[in-house]
Amino acid sequence: MKPDEIRDRDQFGRLLEDRGVWRQATTLEAAGELTARWLEGGSSYQPGHLAAGFDEETSPIAAELAKLNRNGLFTKESQPGLKSETAAQREYVTGFCSAAVAGELLSLSTRTELVTIAHAPGESSSAAVPVTLAETEVTTVLGSSENPVTGDQIRDWAEETNDSLALLLADSWYVEILDPVWGRNDVLLPAVLESLTGKLRTAT
Numbered sequence: 001m002k003p004d005e006i007r008d009r010d011q012f013g014r015l016l017e018d019r020g021v022w023r024q025a026t027t028l029e030a031a032g033e034l035t036a037r038w039l040e041g042g043s044s045y046q047p048g049h050l051a052a053g054f055d056e057e058t059s060p061i062a063a064e065l066a067k068l069n070r071n072g073l074f075t076k077e078s079q080p081g082l083k084s085e086t087a088a089q090r091e092y093v094t095g096f097c098s099a100a101v102a103g104e105l106l107s108l109s110t111r112t113e114l115v116t117i118a119h120a121p122g123e124s125s126s127a128a129v130p131v132t133l134a135e136t137e138v139t140t141v142l143g144s145s146e147n148p149v150t151g152d153q154i155r156d157w158a159e160e161t162n163d164s165l166a167l168l169l170a171d172s173w174y175v176e177i178l179d180p181v182w183g184r185n186d187v188l189l190p191a192v193l194e195s196l197t198g199k200l201r202t203a204t
Contacts, residue, residue, distance in 0.1 A: 009044075013052040018045035019160075026164040028096060028172065032069035039066040047160035048076070057082075061091075064189040068093065071196040072101045073175070079132065079140075083183025090131040091188045092142060092178035101196065102173035108195045114188060117143050117176040131178055142176040 008016055022045065025031050037043045039062040044052040054062065061080050069075055075095040082089035097105070102118045109116045119125060127143030157166035179188040 009052075012050045014045040015043075015052070018043045021045075022047060022161045022165075025161060026168070028072070028074045028098065028168065031096075031161075031165060032072070032074045035075060036066035036069040039063070039069070047157065060185075061189060064193065065093065067193050068095070068189070068196065071193060073097050073105075073192070073196060076174075081179060081181070081183045081185040081188075086135060088133045088182045089140075090178050090180065090182055091185055092131050092176065093189065093192060094142070094174070094176045096169055096172040096174055099173055102175055104195050104198070105175050105177060105192065108177070108191060112187075112191055113180060114191055115178050115180055117178075119174040119176075121171045121173065129178065142178055 010016060010019070021043075022031075022034060025034055034043065035046060038046045039054065039058075041053075046054075057080060058065070058078065061078065065075055065078055073093075073095040074097065075093055078093040079089055079091065081091035099120075102120075105116045106118050108114055115129070117125070117127065117129070125144055128141040129143045130138040130140070131142050132138070132140035154166045154170055157169055177188065177192055181187075
C-alpha cells in the first residue's frame, strides 16, 4: 500500500472517505443502504466492524444480507449455517428496525419454524439460545438484548457514525432471527426478505 493510501485509512484499514458518508446517515434506511454497499464491496467502512471487509464466512450470504438492508432491516450480525465433525452453526441474522418491521418479523415465527426474538427499545434480556458449537462447547448465543441504550454504547455509535443515528438506534427495535435447524443455509434469509418486502407492499 502506498504512503498516501495509508494516510487515507484509519488504524483498521478502513477508508476515511467511506467513514465520512456515515456522518450524514441519520435514518435506518440510510444506514441500511450504506451497509448494503459495504456488503457489495462498494465501501470499506462499516461501523463497529474493525476491518475494511467482512469475514470470509459472510461471503456466501453477503448479497442476500444486502437485500435485507435495503428493505427495512439494518443488519448488525449474521452467520451462515454450518455442520461438520468439529463445529456446528445455526444460521442467524440480527439488526435494527422499526416497530412495524419488528412486528412483521415476530409474525414470521408464527408462520414458519424460524425463531424471532424482538427487543423493544430499552428492553433488556438474559435469554441464551445456542447458535454456534465448537466440539461440545457453546461459543455463541442469541437472546440477550444488544440495543445501544447505555451511555457508553451510544457514545461508541456516535463516534463511529453520528449523534443522530446513535440516538435513533437506541430508540429502535432490535431483532434476532435464527433457523433452529443446525447447518441449514437456504431457508432463513429468503424468508426474512419475503417478510420484509411483504410488509412494504402492505404499507403502500
